[in-house]
Amino acid sequence: MAAHRHRPLALAAAVAVALGAGAFAVTSASAAEAPLKDYELTWGIKQSYRSYVTGMAAGTFTPSGGATQADGNGVFTFTDGSGTYDSGTHAVRLGFAGSLKIASKLHGFELTLSDVKFDSAAAEITADVTSGGTIREDVPLADVTVTRTMTDMETRLTKEAATVLGSAGYEGAAGDPLSVTQKPAATQTPTATPTGTATPTGTATPTGTATGSASPEPTSSASASPSSSDPASESASPTASASGTGAPARGEIADGTLGWGVKQSFRTYVVDGAAQGKITVSGGATQAAGNGAFTFTDATGTYDTDADTLSASFEGAVNFKGHEANGSYGLDLTLSDLGVELDGGSGELTADVDSLGKTSDDVVLADLSTDTEGLTAQDDVITLDGVTAKLTKAGAEAFGGFYAEGAELDPVGLSVALSDDAELPDGNGGSGSGSGSGSGSDGSGTSSGTTGGAGTTGSTTGGVSGALASTGSEVPAGALGAAAAVTLAAGAGVVVAMRRRQNA
Known part of the structure; x- marks a missing residue:
């Protein structure tokens, strides 16, 4: 931190205006x-x-x-x-x-x-x-x-x-x-009697509000400036790729990938928080390094650029497991068969949900919205990044009530190929090869991996997942106090609570 600990001349310019020029006449x-x-x-x-x-x-x-x-x-x-x-x-x-x-x-x-x-x-x-x-x-x-x-x-x-x-x-x-x-x-008057005219040099005229202008308007969590660690927020709004394609205006999707982290705080809670668990991807899904976002592959479905509609489903599954007590898990949630339905800039994200052995198909997890003016393609590929996803009532139930309806989830990104020879962003053709390359626990390049526990972390390169690999930083370890630590150590209480939530 030594490089930025002392900025005396730069600060002098800002404070000079707040105090008046006389502050430096010493x-x-x-x-x-x-x-x-x-x-x-x-x-x-x-x-x-x-x-x-x-x-x-x-x-x-x-x-x-x-x-x-x-x-x-x-x-x-x-x-x-x-x-x-x-x-x-x-x-x-x-x-x-x-x-x-x-x-x-x-x-x-x-x-x-x-x-x-x-x-x-x-x-x-x-x-x-x-x-x-x-x-x-x-x-x-x-x-x-x-x-x-x-x-x-x-x-x-x-x-x-x-x-x-x-x-x-x-x-x-x-x-x-x-x-x-x-x-x-407020106005400031220096207590020192000015003597001399030693004016600091090498300082630019300040342009910020430290000169006595109105205080900054606090930013809510819903509109806060995105963290520089969030690649999905680098553009001001989700945008479709530029027009220009040799594929017909409507037809079947040849291939595609879906990048989604579910929710960064949930991933952290499972692996590093109170759950003390693990995340496992399978069936062609991959996870970015560092407990990052997931990529689901081998898209199938239909599109219609004239009607601005898209219906796609993706291969792969992700399992969240934690709160282990005596070989039983209080949290055991699997999402698979993810699907995206878009119509005119809004739509739904669905998945098959298996929680503690109970399966529900085609659960609408999130409402989706984009700021695009229509689905367009470039080089026979439709790409959408930073699609807003907000938790539905059914989605809140799927997460055991940990998040309220309307909570903002990680942004969604997808790329779909409209022809067999179209290349997805990672350079793979529309042949069902997908956009990610996972690494299993044996490091052999298989499409499964585990984060947390005794396993290793799957990785994803290129494609949509590369743009959504991180959607924020760590959240606390869930059990911040002694009471929570005792609960986690007891284990059984957590399992009972989780199962009661699920039954409800």
């Missing part, structure tokens, strides 16, 4: 600290963590003391920031009012963050953390890439933050962007 011999006040700090910690707390953990965020949270389980804002600006080192140090309580009875944790601080010289965010009746002061939560405007700064979670949030996987993970801005009505 000689090196008379450098002094000027007071700062009326600042706000806006940070969401991490979007996937917020989704975990209010989703799978059925928990709550409760801001108080002036802190607020944006609508839609959005980011947090801490107010009444005050501190100092050092005209010698150009360091900004601020402390903020307000606290944030994070709690889940289901997963047995409760913690409070308070006395949040930002230090540009140390390039970090700290907070006092209260948990189990114990207060730890000035816990470093994130390293910050400090910028001139102090808005939308990149953050990276620390080892200490991983402990606080309950998952070692958070260490080094990208956090939500951080903004530190001054409220528009």
